[in-house]
Amino acid sequence: MTTTQTNPSQAPAPTNPVLRVPPASPAAAAAYFAASLAFHADVSDVAAALAADGDPGFVLVDSRSTAAWDQAHVPGAVHLPTALIPEQAPDLLDRSVPVVTYCWGPGCNGGTRAALALAELGYQVKEMLGGIEYWIREGFEVETWQGRERRAGADPLTAPTDSDDCGC
Structure with a gap:
């Protein structure tokens, strides 16, 4: 049996992951x-567009x-659960108006499934990244059956604390 010795100076460089x-x-x-x-x-762009006159x-x-x-x-x-899109979208949405979907958050693909269902019906559609989770984490107002509220302050890791604009 022959063994080959490798010169350390000729060893392959470690791979950068x-x-x-x-x-x-x-x-x-x-x-x-x-x-x-x-x-x-993104959530901030949706919020800015909804807040504009x-x-x-x-x-x-x-x-x-x-x-x-x-x-x-x-x-x-507009509340339109994904399973009801084929049945209810034509009565609730105008095909000439783009749609932005959202669901729970980044760990949920419900907004993606809703966007797919709408696109298959002929709607122009985008998905809001981050869903309701990041809407709340960025400090935007939500609505419940009890009315409107702003939940605990914005998460400083998801939204700027000293500006309305993240600068991106």
């Missing part, structure tokens, strides 16, 4: 990120259950 798969080309990255922005809206240009749809809706929802949202 971040660069194990090389980054995409700038053109591919630009296409991907442009597409991502076409499919997603006039029509925000979209309808916000909460795709959660009635119990979840009653617990808290974004003021002005």
